[in-house]
Amino acid sequence: MTVSRVINDQPTVSQVTRQRVLAAMTELGYRPNVAARALVTGRTRTLGVVSIDTTLYGPASMLLAIERAARDIGYAISIASLPSVDRRSFGEAFEALMAQAVEGIIAITPHTSTTTALRHVPKDIPVVAVEGGRAPVPTVAVDQRLGARLATEHLLSLGHATVAHIAGPGDWHEAQERERGWRDALTDAEREIPELVRGDWSPRSGYEAAQRLIGAPGLTAIFVANDQMAIGALRALSEAGIPVPERVSIVGFDDIPEAEFFTPPLTTLRQEFGEVGRQSLALLMEQVDGAPRSRRRIVIPPEFIVRESTRAPGTAGSAPGTAGSARGSAGSGPRSAGTKTPRSAATKTERAGLSGAPASEASQPDTAPR
Amino acid sequence: MTVSRVINDQPTVSQVTRQRVLAAMTELGYRPNVAARALVTGRTRTLGVVSIDTTLYGPASMLLAIERAARDIGYAISIASLPSVDRRSFGEAFEALMAQAVEGIIAITPHTSTTTALRHVPKDIPVVAVEGGRAPVPTVAVDQRLGARLATEHLLSLGHATVAHIAGPGDWHEAQERERGWRDALTDAEREIPELVRGDWSPRSGYEAAQRLIGAPGLTAIFVANDQMAIGALRALSEAGIPVPERVSIVGFDDIPEAEFFTPPLTTLRQEFGEVGRQSLALLMEQVDGAPRSRRRIVIPPEFIVRESTRAPGTAGSAPGTAGSARGSAGSGPRSAGTKTPRSAATKTERAGLSGAPASEASQPDTAPR
DNA sequence: TACTCGCCTGTTCACGTTAACAGGCATGTT
DNA sequence: AACATGCCTGTTAACGTGAACAGGCGAGTA
Numbered sequence: 001m002t003v004s005r006v007i008n009d010q011p012t013v014s015q016v017t018r019q020r021v022l023a024a025m026t027e028l029g030y031r032p033n034v035a036a037r038a039l040v041t042g043r044t045r046t047l048g049v050v051s052i053d054t055t056l057y058g059p060a061s062m063l064l065a066i067e068r069a070a071r072d073i074g075y076a077i078s079i080a081s082l083p084s085v086d087r088r089s090f091g092e093a094f095e096a097l098m099a100q101a102v103e104g105i106i107a108i109t110p111h112t113s114t115t116t117a118l119r120h121v122p123k124d125i126p127v128v129a130v131e132g133g134r135a136p137v138p139t140v141a142v143d144q145r146l147g148a149r150l151a152t153e154h155l156l157s158l159g160h161a162t163v164a165h166i167a168g169p170g171d172w173h174e175a176q177e178r179e180r181g182w183r184d185a186l187t188d189a190e191r192e193i194p195e196l197v198r199g200d201w202s203p204r205s206g207y208e209a210a211q212r213l214i215g216a217p218g219l220t221a222i223f224v225a226n227d228q229m230a231i232g233a234l235r236a237l238s239e240a241g242i243p244v245p246e247r248v249s250i251v252g253f254d255d256i257p258e259a260e261f262f263t264p265p266l267t268t269l270r271q272e273f274g275e276v277g278r279q280s281l282a283l284l285m286e287q288v289d290g291a292p293r294s295r296r297r298i299v300i301p302p303e304f305i306v307r308e309s310t311r312a313p314g315t316a317g318s319a320p321g322t323a324g325s326a327r328g329s330a331g332s333g334p335r336s337a338g339t340k341t342p343r344s345a346a347t348k349t350e351r352a353g354l355s356g357a358p359a360s361e362a363s364q365p366d367t368a369p370r
Numbered sequence: 371m372t373v374s375r376v377i378n379d380q381p382t383v384s385q386v387t388r389q390r391v392l393a394a395m396t397e398l399g400y401r402p403n404v405a406a407r408a409l410v411t412g413r414t415r416t417l418g419v420v421s422i423d424t425t426l427y428g429p430a431s432m433l434l435a436i437e438r439a440a441r442d443i444g445y446a447i448s449i450a451s452l453p454s455v456d457r458r459s460f461g462e463a464f465e466a467l468m469a470q471a472v473e474g475i476i477a478i479t480p481h482t483s484t485t486t487a488l489r490h491v492p493k494d495i496p497v498v499a500v501e502g503g504r505a506p507v508p509t510v511a512v513d514q515r516l517g518a519r520l521a522t523e524h525l526l527s528l529g530h531a532t533v534a535h536i537a538g539p540g541d542w543h544e545a546q547e548r549e550r551g552w553r554d555a556l557t558d559a560e561r562e563i564p565e566l567v568r569g570d571w572s573p574r575s576g577y578e579a580a581q582r583l584i585g586a587p588g589l590t591a592i593f594v595a596n597d598q599m600a601i602g603a604l605r606a607l608s609e610a611g612i613p614v615p616e617r618v619s620i621v622g623f624d625d626i627p628e629a630e631f632f633t634p635p636l637t638t639l640r641q642e643f644g645e646v647g648r649q650s651l652a653l654l655m656e657q658v659d660g661a662p663r664s665r666r667r668i669v670i671p672p673e674f675i676v677r678e679s680t681r682a683p684g685t686a687g688s689a690p691g692t693a694g695s696a697r698g699s700a701g702s703g704p705r706s707a708g709t710k711t712p713r714s715a716a717t718k719t720e721r722a723g724l725s726g727a728p729a730s731e732a733s734q735p736d737t738a739p740r
Numbered sequence: 741t742a743c744t745c746g747c748c749t750g751t752t753c754a755c756g757t758t759a760a761c762a763g764g765c766a767t768g769t770t
Numbered sequence: 771a772a773c774a775t776g777c778c779t780g781t782t783a784a785c786g787t788g789a790a791c792a793g794g795c796g797a798g799t800a
Contacts, residue, residue, distance in 0.1 A: 001749080001750070001751090002748090002749060002750080005749090012747075012748065012749090013748075013749085014747085014748065014749090017748080017749080036755090038755095039754095039755050039756065039757090040754075040755050041755090042755080
């Protein structure tokens with residue numbers, strides 16, 4: 001009846017009636033029935049997020065940002081996690097959200113198997129992939145390759161002959177792209193490419209990978225694919241009596257909150273996970289509002305943060321690596337170099353940031369810099 | 371019609387008809403309409419979780435465990451986060467979930483303001499509080515006080531004259547309980563109680579708190595209220611040239627995945643967040659299934675994990691603190707001492723665990739050991 | 741006065757499901 | 771043969787909302 005008009009703010013209700021309805025609503029503790037509304041409108045005002053381990057810093061941060069942005073526009077968020085990273089459990093999680101009649105799904109799919117699973121989602125359900133590689137749906141991703149290149153070039157410019165790499169699992173897009181960026185930088189500088197060691201993102205695997213590297217001759221710099229493995233690597237080096245950064249420099253990836261307080265504070269690449277979450281929601285809402293599914297790809301540049309875990313090889317001095325030495329391969333792509341003021345510092349931190357446009361877009365998949 | 375019977379597995383359908391219906395369902399891609407079902411049954415098969423910052427390790431772990439357990443029993447999870455920890459934003463988040471017609475809500479309310487907000491939730495909606503202090507609803511919590519007591523007694527038994535404390539924010543239950551346990555242990559041992567320093571759980575605040583403590587005379591042991599602040603404290607001590615554990619011993623709380631790889635590996639208390647999540651879901655489902663709201667309180671003991679950040683004062687040797695020195699005030703309560711095999715070790719770790727019954731229950735609020 | 745128009749409020753129906761009830765049919769019992 | 775019983779399937783109504791339409795009423799106009 002007229003109540004519906006009041007709830008939906010339709011103008012064709014007189015002020016008097018409106019007030020009477022509102023008064024009655026508060027008096028009775030009336031609350032609109034979402035099920036009835038969804039039944040008649042066909043819209044549930046609920047979105048789904050399917051993700052791997054939401055205990056990890058990255059997915060957790062994205063989830064939080066997505067939830068907040070969604071609630072702001074009146075949408076609820078329902079979550080589905082993957083017990084294991086394979087196509088089947090992805091399908092099950094996706095199906096569970098579909099059964100709930102979500103209006104769209106954000107899939108955090110950093111694993112190649114989940115990306116292939118994305119090929120089989122029906123065309124009529126809005127979907128966005130986060131870190132989804134070459135998924136056949138709109139995608140939001142951080143420019144992992146650029147970040148890895150920056151990290152490697154930073155180490156080379158400090159004077160290291162080459163840079164070792166502790167990579168992530170080979171079936172993760174982020175691991176692949178970071179490995180590629182590392183390889184690119186070494187190739188461009190015509191350096192020897194050392195054999196890489198793989199971990200599984202965990203501190204333990206970083207610890208074990210570093211132990212294997214320690215024997216290698218000429219080891220002076222390691223680019224570790226994430227901060228968690230970097231802390232394991234730091235531990236292994238510490239146990240082996242190898243001081244960081246005096247004898248070996250370390251760069252991580254992610255800038256987890258603890259990274260600034262590692263021993264020593266970690267030079268790393270910050271990913272703006274919150275921004276990734278918000279952008280992915282925006283991309284999803286376009287589809288929910290009727291836009292056809294594109295292959296649009298939003299790429300967000302990482303921010304390089306120089307702390308104290310990197311230094312020129314063989315120097316016993318105390319000056320940390322300087323920010324000025326960190327730069328991407330200038331001239332290609334929309335990224336611009338710049339510096340930001342540090343948020344604060346327990347130790348001196350300097351940044352070679354990528355500011356300017358916060359995110360670049362491309363309608364073609366895979367526009368990471370060569 | 372008959373379809374409904376097939377979907378709901380009612381026995382009064384012949385095999386033939388059932389097969390025909392199932393065949394038609396797959397052929398047509400039929401999916402039951404949850405809105406219509408919810409409208410007629412009055413049940414949405416959705417539960418809500420309201421939580422502070424889900425980026426933190428604890429809440430994120432609980433959320434994950436809750437989501438998995440809920441999906442196993444056919445319930446969906448909808449989340450609502452708090453932009454800030456105060457009563458009002460808690461009320462808004464709670465209300466947002468109510469508007470979605472969730473059947474019950476798990477409130478992760480480690481902050482006193484959110485606990486008071488719990489007093490005003492209607493009696494007819496199932497609610498469970500996690501770390502909710504003396505909330506007037508069923509509660510699941512880790513025995514913070516016991517953990518703090520174990521940590522402090524461990525340090526005292528190593529020979530430290532007293533133990534300093536870097537506490538969490540005073541308006542958090544966990545901070546209050548950990549402070550109390552620390553105070554209890556010192557009082558029982560008739561030791562001087564040093565002035566405590568407060569942080570806000572962040573690595574930075576731990577760093578700053580440790581800097582303030584460093585001046586204090588006779589500082590040889592610090593119990594830090596969580597691992598994140600502990601890493602900041604380790605950093606501050608490292609910068610000040612104070613070796614850990616040789617000159618100062620450190621104990622943390624939480625056992626975040628990185629703790630094992632700190633420099634040095636951190637002695638800490640593990641909280642089984644996953645177990646907390648599962649227990650809270652079980653408690654919630656009792657109410658959803660019709661049980662009246664109780665004041666039941668499930669208390670889960672923490673597990674003490676000895677690593678290398680603790681040692682007897684003034685010893686330059688390399689033996690870490692031994693597990694045998696860690697014990698609760700024996701005889702009170704259902705907890706039994708015991709050891710577990712380490713899951714694995716980057717460094718030698720030993721454990722004085724609290725095994726046996728994984729959780730103790732109490733119908734009266736606040737049964738923490740004296 | 742009769743009519744049109746605009747503003748507001750009320751009525752009807754459909755959304756897809758389930759609870760409750762009705763009924764058909766075969767089998768068994770008296 | 772008449773009837774009861776059990777097994778299965780079909781019919782009806784209701785859940786609470788919003789879209790579409792109907793209609794009442796006052797003001798303005800011819």
